[in-house]
Amino acid sequence: MLQTNNINIGFIGTGVMGNSMASNLLKGGYNLYIYNRTKEKALSLIEKGATWKASVSELSKVSDVIITIVGYPSDVEEVYLGSNGILNNAKPGSFVIDMTTSKPSLAKKIYEIAKSKNVFALDAPVSGGDVGASEGTLSIMVGGDKEAFEHLKPIFELMGKNIVLQGTAGAGQHTKMCNQIAIASNIMGVCEAIAYAKNSGLDPETVLKSIGAGGAASWQLSSYAPRILKDDFKPGFYIKHFVKDMRIALEEADSMGLNTPALSLCKKLYDKLIAEGKEDLGTQALYQLYMD
Template sequence: MTPLRPIRKVGFIGLGIMGSSMAGHVQAAGYELHVFNRTRAKADELVARGAVWHDRPGELAAACDAVISIVGMPDDVEALYLGADGLIARAAPGTVLADMTTSSPSLAMRIAAAGVERGVPVLDAPVSGGDVGARNARLSIMVGGEETAFAHLAPVFAAMGDNILRQGGPGAGQHTKMANQIAIACNMMAVCESLSYAARAGLDPRAVLKSIGTGAAASFALSVLGPRMLDGDFAPGFYVRHFIKDMGIALAEAEHMGLDLPGLAQAKRLYDTLAAAGHADDGTQALFRLYAGL
């Protein structure tokens, strides 16, 4: 096995709603931060604090001891890692790579196999916790990949999250995230229906939230997103369009395993309707629009 490089320089690719906060925590933990983002302006604050900008992802990979990515879609992940000038091609042997995008388990396994051939271990490490968890370094990080590489990168993960578990080999992190997204999708429908029922019954939905938010019905969707729904605050902590992508991956994996998931299928139908109405860039709590006629 190729010896792993001591981690001093950490590259971060993808500085969106969550990535910018995550990269900031890595920088604050004392690592020399190197950054790339398709929109350079999103890196300005980190660069002003000392981060090193790179014009291309491959250039960043060649300069770093570890690289983290959190981008949009599986196609973006595939191009970033497996392209001719991508991370695996340009990273020095012994560099640890970790993709924190929610992506396809089968793609994660293919990328990890390509990394093995180059002496570059690749972890799949999707996260849950949204913009709030990213800002507060309280993300849940679900990791798949080689155990030694996971242990090596654990201090970097610890800068971003507080529930960090290796779930198994390559792809296991993405499978775990699919289980997470399935639970969220069905719970989001439940919260919308609960609040709609309370309002139709003539109750104060906010008072109802206080009563049910600490009992058996408690959830992040209920306690954090429920008030946003009632306030008409549909700003994205996680985009509808990205959630639709995740649900599509989970449904495809379930079909491959011969598993019927009717709740997830219904949630995706509703979110597809929401996106078709022009709300793809809203946050996932915007599902309430369909119930409230907003």
């Protein structure tokens, strides 16, 4: 069992998800060092007791466990493999956990380089949106060595409730692709159902009382339909990040010779929203396409 007062956790990436995840680690009693490209996004954590570090390298040198949740695979590569990155500055015997949704191949590369430096690496992308991050109920999909996973489980348990070791390095990222593929069809169905309800003259809120408790029930329906009805399109999960995820999933599926027509259609729809300059809205803004 990890002793909170003896463990220094470094956390890189304090956006919509990262801020809440890091806050839960503070509540758990860990010493927390934080870094973000935009310091303003980390101020609330500093006020709660986190210690700001001016660079990735500075944070890496003092941390026993380093957690990252950044934007894109290119960001992951820079943060981990750059000359001033984590793996060139982390202490031997330390642990790194990338919770960004990224490429399985990159997760494997990070694992191998980390291993050569006596650093233990896990890929552990999450699902559950801003609400799950805030409430500490995220689903966490982990790839890497079982020993490292078991050692870090108390940390994972502060951020999530459904925590599963899926396999070796890269398995967490592959599992997240399965998650995103399932979401793609689901969010289209949610938006189409609400659009249908409105166009048929039904009261959508009353409709949700029925379909939300039946065979159509889903996390996407219960979490995003109420926001849609309030014209609330603020991001729990950015469109731009979902499109990034879908692009990775399509590339991986193509490399397997797997056809994913629903995923392809969903990405095309979101590409239209991005072309309209809506990449910083939440994924529930797909509804706007149906009502234009």
